[in-house]
Amino acid sequence: MDDLIPVVNRLQDVFNTVGHDQIDLPQIVVVGSQSSGKSSVLENLVGRDFLPRGTGIVTRRPLVLQLVNVPKRKPSRRPPVGDEPADSEEELPERAQFLHLPDRQFSDFGEVRQEIQRETERLAGANKGICRTPIHLKITSPHVLNLTLVDLPGLTKLPVGDQPGDIEIQTHDLVMEYINKPNSVILAVSPANVDLVNSESLKLAREVDPDGKRTLGVVTKIDLMDVGTNALDILTGHVFPLRLGFVGVVNRSQQDTLAAKPIQEALRFEREFFRTHPVYRAIAARCGTAHLSQILNQLLMNHIRERLPDIKTKINALISQTEAELASYGAPALSSQVNRTSLFLRLLTQFANQYNASIEGTGAAELGPAELCGGAHLYYIFNGVFGSALDSINPCANLTDHDIRTAIRNSTGPRPSLFVPELAFELLVKPQIKCLEPPSQRCVQLAYEELMKIGQHCGSKELRKYPKLYAKLIEVVSDLLRERVAPTASYVESLISIQRSYINTNHPDFIGGAGALAELQRKAEAQRREVAADASRPLDDPEISDTDSVGPVVGRGRLPGHRGSLSRPRRPQSAASVRASLSHAPFSGAPPQGDKLLNYFFGGGTRADALILPDDAKRPSLPLPSRMKEAAGDVPGALLDPEPTLGGDRDQLETELIRSLITSYFGIVRKSTQDLVPKAIMHLLVNHTRDVLQNRLVETLYKDSLMEELLQEDEALIAERNKCESMLEVYRKAFAIVSETP
CATH class of the missing domain: 1.20.120.1240 (Dynamin, middle domain)
Structure with a gap:
């Protein structure tokens, strides 16, 4: 059992070398409100005055404190002098060492206090802000028991002076980060001269440990309570029951601290206070710093013994994960030329x-x-x-x-x-x-x-x-x-140029002139049927308005026979007039006979052939354009018109034919x-x-x-591989340390 805490300290040292908190190691977390006496409790446990003091928030970074018990004396290796025996012993001095200064050991604890202040200001700044990065300090002494404690910034409510506006949230989140870990024993410090129901430390401890299995209460400033009052009900668990109970301590007052009263003298005063007090002498054996140190040591060892199998399993899993990660990076590049x-x-x-x-x-x-x-x-x-x-x-x-x-x-x-x-x-x-x-x-x-x-x-x-x-x-x-x-x-540009270089109108898929004309005729026939359907309605049909006109519309970009509204209202036409207009609608009869009409539009015959018209009985329903009539002699001399206009029936038909041909070939x-x-x-x-x-x-x-x-x-990648190799070595060392423990 006595080797369990040193095992955890060795694990802590191993993991601290890589700067990662990969394992939740058992430790005691000290929680309390600002000026509740947390620092004094720690100094009493160490027996040295080494923590910064002052008003307001002083502890602004977590302090991970390892207390390592060493023998009081060790055999001397120097040769005997005179009658002095060779196996005489010399007293081992107390030493302090910081993780960030691995090559330096401190024997003057005043310098330890100054180094804590310097390291705090280095990351947390000179104001009253806090920093989450912990300071690691190891103290080896024959006067301490093996313990691992974490001193956290005191809980506060309102920002004072240079403190940030959200100082309450920052300290709360930092404390919760540590006490939420299942492997942490919570040391909840509360002053006796403040009502226990207002204790912030006990309130937070109950949130994460509602059963009180890992919470130990510490009541400070018992000697400062009002006359006629005492903390007996608190220490005996009648006010706030805790499974691990409460321990009462008496710390040095502010005046004692300013007067540099030695801690050993303060500890003697504490023992006398509990031994001679009429209320507390019955429970004096369960009060004081000495009892607190022993119970913390016992709690930590029991906690370590309970958690050690889980720690071993976690380390083994980390080894497997790290080996897989290292394998993913692959081996370094081969140096051999072959x-x-x-x-x-x-x-x-x-x-x-x-x-x-x-x-x-x-x-x-x-x-x-x-x-x-x-x-x-x-x-x-x-x-x-x-x-x-x-x-x-x-x-x-x-x-x-x-x-x-x-x-x-x-x-x-x-x-x-x-x-x-x-x-x-x-x-x-x-x-x-x-x-x-x-x-x-x-x-x-x-x-x-x-x-x-x-x-x-x-x-x-x-x-x-x-x-x-x-x-x-x-x-x-x-x-x-x-x-x-x-x-x-x-080449793609050439493909398009090739298509433009020769327009193959003999392509089997090309619609051609006859196909284009037949398509237009089908469209006109559909329009004719639509007009006929409108004309067959009664004259009082509400769909025939005064602004509707039925009949051929010439020019203006419309096909002949297209219905449309004129800009001026017109009187309704009679049914006879509508039927008369339909008799002159284009493509209203049988398709043209022969190729004469096609030759007229697309060539292939003489101009005289193009002008020969069929008999009246076989006359196509397509009306002849005006210029065609002129060429036939109906209007002599009209071909000499120096300014022909666009927009006739023929122009519209030619336009639609060209569009059909372009669409087909495109x-x-x-x-x-x-x-x-x-x-x-x-x-x-x-x-x-x-x-x-x-x-x-x-x-x-x-x-x-x-x-x-x-x-x-x-x-x-090289840096990641090296880091992974270092972590794997750390985990293997940790596993070896845990495996040595029976």
């Missing part, structure tokens, strides 16, 4: 294989599970992004009716046109095909960015140990992709582009990069002059 070469080639091959596997889909890059990556993202670019971009292009975007009519007029020069010129169609469709180039180039850029992203997310954990090599691999991939992206973009080119551009990107960029990557890596990086530099490990 082994270094083999490692270098293996890393290059590993990176190239992982890059290719990410493209093929047989290996996933290090991305989130909900994110497309590698080849899957390339597929999404080709079919999702690129396909949607092409589908969103309007074949006649930014192409107005006026632009189409102007192109038709410009293509005929000084001569009037007898049919829709093919040159106008080519002039208009080529700029529209050019609209396919920006999304195609964007597809190339997106594929390039995805290939770059694949490279940045490739690389095993072993490879990332060498940041210089990894950065060089990314650089080689970037250079290779930049070399290929320009030819790929140029769809053919768009389908071809959507098929060829991804193929070009895969061939020129993706597959080429995949095929030559490993050879390029070896060619660029496999050099003796670069190998040693590139295989230098990351400094942070």
Whole structure:
């Protein structure tokens, strides 16, 4: 049992060497309000005056105090002098040592007090703020019992002087951090001249230890109670029951401290006070600093004995975790030239294989599970992004009716046109095909960015140990992709230029002139049926308003026969007049006979043939444009009109025909582009990069002059590995110490 506390102290020393509190070691935590006498209790336990004194908050950093009992004397090793025997003994001096000053031992406890003040101000500042970083102090003396105590800042309510405004919250959180640990024994200090129900230390102790299994109460300033009052009910547990009970002590007064009254004299006064007091002499054996020291020693040993198996299990688990972490860092880079070469080639091959596997889909890059990556993202670019971009292009975007009519007029020069010129169609469709180039180039850029992203997310954990090599691999991939992206973009540009260089109107999927005219006729027929349905309604139909007009509307960008409202109200037409107007609606009869009407618009015959009209019984329902009538002789001389106007029936029909032809041919080119551009990107960029990557890596990086530099490990990783090795050594030492304990 006597060896248990030294075992914990040795464990504390072992863990303090690495500056980590990985194990919750058993210790006694001293808690009390400001000026409750905590520091005096600790000094009485040590028997030395070594703690800073003053008004307000003095303890501003946790003080971890290890008390180590050593023999009072040790055999002398000096040779005998005169009649002095050789085995004479010399008294061992009391020593104090700080963790932050491992090479210095203090024998003057006044210097210990000054060092505590300096170390406190170093981190907590010169004001009254507190700091969570503890000060570790070990005192070896033959006059102390083995104990490990933690002195915490006193609990306070209101900030005074230079204290921070939230000093109450800071001290509360700091105290709770220590007493919440299951392996801590709580020493709750309360002054006897203050009502116990107002004790902050007992209040916090009850929050974390409601059963009182690890809380020991200490009542100070018993000698300062009012005359006629005593603390007997408190010490006997009748006021506030604690399983471990209460211990009464008498500390030095402020006047005694200022007068530098020796602690040994104060301890003698304490013994006499309890022994001779008429109320406390019955329990004098259970009061005083000596009894407190013994009971703390016994409590700590019992607590250590109870917690030691758990500590051993925790240390064993930490050893396993640390060994696994150390293995994850891998061994240091090999120094042998042969082994270094083999490692270098293996890393290059590993990176190239992982890059290719990410493209093929047989290996996933290090991305989130909900994110497309590698080849899957390339597929999404080709079919999702690129396909949607092409589908969103309007074949006649930014192409107005006026632009189409102007192109038709410009293509005929000084001569009037007898049919829709093919040159106008080519002039208009080529700029529209050019609209396919920006999304195609964007597809190339997106594929390039995805290939770059694949490279940045490739690389095993072993490879990332060498940041210089990894950065060089990314650089080689970037250079290779930049070399290929320009030819790929140029080829894609050529694909669009090829489509614009020759307009193949004989393409089997092209609608052609006849198809365009038939499509317009179907539209007109649908409109005619709609008009007929409106005309068949009764005249009092509420849907026929005074502002409705039924009949052919000429020009203004509408197809003949389209219904629309005029700007001026009109009287309702009779049913006979509506039917009469329908008889002259375009495409209201049978389709045109022969190719004469098509030849008229699209060529293929003589002008005379184009002007031969069928019989009245076979006359197509399409009314002849005015210029056609003039050419037939109905209006002689009209062809000499120097300023022909746009907007006639023929102009509108020609415009719609051109739009149909552009839409049809644009769809053919768009389908071809959507098929060829991804193929070009895969061939020129993706597959080429995949095929030559490993050879390029070896060619660029496999050099003796670069190998040693590139295989230098990351400094942070080296530091983490060294830290992990140190922690593993600490845990193994701790486990050996615990294993020695029976």
